[in-house]
Amino acid sequence: IEQLNSNDKQLIVHNINRKYEILYNLGIQLLFKHQPLPAFECLIDVINIYSNNVRLWLRLAECCIMIHRSSNDDIFKLEE
Numbered sequence: 001i002e003q004l005n006s007n008d009k010q011l012i013v014h015n016i017n018r019k020y021e022i023l024y025n026l027g028i029q030l031l032f033k034h035q036p037l038p039a040f041e042c043l044i045d046v047i048n049i050y051s052n053n054v055r056l057w058l059r060l061a062e063c064c065i066m067i068h069r070s071s072n073d074d075i076f077k078l079e080e
Helices: 006-032 038-044 054-068
Strands: none
Touching: 006 038, 006 054, 038 054
């Protein structure tokens, strides 16, 4: 078994971070395209890496709201 030098270790860490960065961005794009379930699945995968990211938690909440209430039309109807 070969031992990794520090450059190899940095490359591995960089690739791992890129994976989660791409998943986060994909989740945001899916959410903005009104596809909350796949967006939630992408965003939940990055929760352990970006757990201090307040916007991530906000986006997860938006996914949940979109999934359970696809339309707010009934809330905003005025009685005539």
